[in-house]
Amino acid sequence: MSHAAVFRLLAPLVGLLLLLGLPGAPSTRAMVGDPDLRDVKPSRPRPRPRPRVPAPKPTPLPDEEPEEPALPAAPSPTAAASPLPPPTPTPPPPPSIAGSRPAAPAEKLLGDAQAAFRYGAYGEPPGDNAIELARKAGREDPGDGAAPLLEARAALAYEEQARAALDRHDRARARGSYERLAILYPSREAFRRQAKALRAPVIVGVWDWRIQLVIATHFTVVVEAGGSFRGTGGLRNATIYGSWKCVAPAERKYLVSWSHGLTDTVTLSKDGTKLEGTNNVGARISASRKGSR
Structure with missing residues (x-):
């Protein structure tokens, strides 16, 4: 059968396919043997690119040493200089229980006094005695009358202590007490005079006193530590009072003033047993300590 006959048989079927537009229908050029398509080779579909698979990391062989892990980076100077967070504040202590509160300064000072x-x-050692501690307590609480009262009691007791030392003939102890009293109470002139008298050589005691003018007059003179004396005797056996003071300690010189107006200036001997001098009317004075002969 010739090609023409075959074409005539298939022509109606091809036309129907073309009208319907079905895929896969051959074109008329291909069916009739288009010379332009005879030598055209059918195109092949282009292969799709394969995805790239990362190469595996090489595993070190047994002879090779593994790489050391990288050290962490050093902190930057800015981070090191950054301020630390503020510390957490310490909570205040709980309130004290009633009866356990510390004593006030005035109460403690008064207790120490x-x-x-x-x-x-009473008055020594300096800074730690009843007089000074009570005085400090009074300054802390001026409204409390207990501190001044205690200070006054301590001052009286300290003065009595000094007098008792004189009665025992403990001159050094008495002098120290009166010197402290003169420091604690500078307005009390009697303390200063007594301390000064006790710094001088000793004339306290009982003396046979002889005044030689036209005739000799004898007295028994009791010299007291407070700077006073009394003399009994003379022509009328009268008692005369007076005062004394040391006018030149280095020279051991004393001034003895009688209440009747005479004043004796005498010097104590080195052994402390004799007094020699004159009075203000030129009479010669000589005295010897009783019990020293």
Whole structure:
């Protein structure tokens, strides 16, 4: 059968396919043997690119040493200089229980002053005695009358202590007490005079006093530590009072003033047993300590 006959048989079917537009229908050029398509080779579809697979990391062989892990980076100077967070504040202590509160300064000072008084430390040692501690307590609480009262009691007790030392002929102890009293109470002139008298050579005691003018007059003179004396005797056996003071300690010189107006200026001997001098009317004075002969 010739090509023409075949074409005539298939022509109606091809036309129907073309009208319907079905895929895969051959074109008329291909069916009739288009010379332009005879030598055209059918195109092949282009292969799709394969995805790139990352190459695996090489595993070190047994002879090779593994690489050391990288050290962490050093902190930057800015980070090191950054301020630290503020510390957490410490909570305040709980309120004290009633009865356990610390004593106020005035209460403590007054308690210390009372303890010093009981111990007998009335005016010494300096700064730690009943007089000074009570005085400090009074300054802390001026409205409390207990501190001034305790100070006054301590001052009286300290003065009595000094007098008792004189009665025992403990001159050094008495002098120290009067010197401290003169420092604690500078307005009390009697303390200063007594301390000064006790710094001088000793004339306290009982003396046979002889005044030689036209006739000799004898007195028994009792020289007291407070700067006073009394003399009994003379022509009328009268008692005469007076005062004394040391006018030149280095020279051991004393001024003895009688209440009747005469004043004796005498010097104490080195052994402390004799007094020699004159009075203001030129009479010669000589005295010897009783019991020294």
